[in-house]
Amino acid sequence: MRRRAVTSSAIASVGYEESTAELEIEFVSGEVYRYFAVPRSVHTDLLSAPSIGRYFQRHIRDRYPTRQQ
Template identity: 55%
Template sequence: MRMVPVASSDLAAVGYEHGTLYVEFHSGGTYRYTGVPECVHRELMAAPSHGRYFHRFIRNSFPYQKVG
């Protein structure tokens, strides 16, 4: 799985594979969000503000676990 750097003050990089979204934060830590539809990943990557989209539609909507 490839992590793609994003232009965001909060998110450093995003990866997606088989319904699992990986988010690396500038503040440290990488989290795995499970059950994320591919369309949500596409919308995140296309959003004018990756951080705002993440906090509004992903952060509290999917199970997550810190992985790094």
Template identity: 45%
Template structure:
């Protein structure tokens, strides 16, 4: 999955596959996670959030998206 750099203190890169509804998140500390069943509108809201790290932490935990660490 192709990832792009984002302007965030916590997140370095994001990649999204709309067909699979899968989001990959590379953190500045080098950790890489893949979140499943993530609707495109949630990804758009993440990109538009004042704090992407806070949004990811709060919304993704509340929605309980399945995820796994890739690295």
């Protein structure tokens, strides 16, 4: 999955695969997590949020099944 760099103190890059509804997040620590069954609107809102890290914590973390890559 291709990720694009984002401006965030916590998140380095974000990728999304629409056909499988998978969101991939690379943290500045280098850890990469994949989140499953994530609606496209969540990905869009994440990228347009004033704070990507805060949006992640409030709307993605602990809300979707995940696996560390």
